[in-house]
Amino acid sequence: MDYIKLIDKYYADSPELREVLLTHSRQVADRALRIVDAHPEWVRDGLVDRQFIEEAAMLHDIGIIFCDAPKIHCVGPHKYIEHGYLGAELLRREGLEKHALVAERHTGTGITIEQVEREELPIPERDYCPQSLEEKIICYADKFYSKSHLGEEVALSKVKANIWRYGHDAVLRWQQLVELCGEKLA
16 A cells, blocks of 8 residues: 555645644554564564555545644644544545544544533544554654654653643553553653
8 A cells, every 4th residue: 555645635735734644643653563573473474564554654644634723734624632533534535444444443542432521622522542553552652752843753742741730640640551552651
């Protein structure tokens, strides 16, 4: 699957946003691939498809084109929180169901149906927490890279502070992701 060709299909008229998407997604993909490479047993045991990790990491934010976030050149009509499910819908139309699940479930440490209801989020009422090992790896890797500060890695202390804003359950999910990915974080 040629993810650049797919991105170009939707981002050809938005070169600045395309660059934001590609730069951020490449950072996420590279970190996710380093995590996979540190766990060769996952590939050996068929738990992770390395090629899929790269593709899905490069496409996880494809839905940002539909959202309003001028600081990163997004001029769509939707709220930014919607980019996951909107990207998933786009990927499903392209016949990429497994990739769609990554797009849908990567926001924060996942969004529970209880959060959707309690916070009256403008997204369809369902669970958006990563389920598969591949989804979890990409969700985790995504937390270290901002689209508004391209090329920089977000400090762990800032990642933790960002996650604390979403409550105790989000922090517990983060701790599980840290354990799962096995990175040595200060």
